[in-house]
Amino acid sequence: MSHAAWHSLSHAVDHLNCLRTLLKDAHMMHMYAPYPIPRGVENACAAVWLLAPDDRAERILRRLRLAALDIRGGPSVSAHSPVHIARSRTQCSVLCRDLAAHFIAFLVAKSSRT
Structure with missing residues (x-):
């Protein structure tokens, strides 16, 4: 973050x-x-x-939204770039989904403690 x-x-x-x-x-x-x-x-x-946001969960959610926005814009950037993009859109999407899954697990664990 x-x-x-x-x-x-x-x-x-x-x-x-x-x-x-x-x-x-x-x-x-x-x-x-x-x-x-x-x-x-x-x-x-x-x-x-x-x-x-004061709430940590909301800050993390906003960071994930920003990452998803970057992933969606990636193909148009790489199409005009002379530099090879190391990760494909699919790889970035999988990474973002994995991060979101960890975030959801964090929220579930946090809510079960309270």
Whole structure:
């Protein structure tokens, strides 16, 4: 969980710093280059969304949802990437399902203790 939040925050800071550099330090505005930079705001929002719930189970569920979203988008990314993707969509889906099964087992064990 903390790795995913840190990853999102790191991307956010990097993108927003780049935007500041373009606008403030370079004193110029490129026509198309800045458009992907607001992804920094998207990444910051993802980190806040992941960490917002007080309930640990809800935070884990949100992390699994984010992983599932990444898996669904994987084929379109790999189709345009010159880099070989090590895991197939099916392998990633199986991994995500396994993680979800462990999470469900955790919830069942937790509820039986209370």
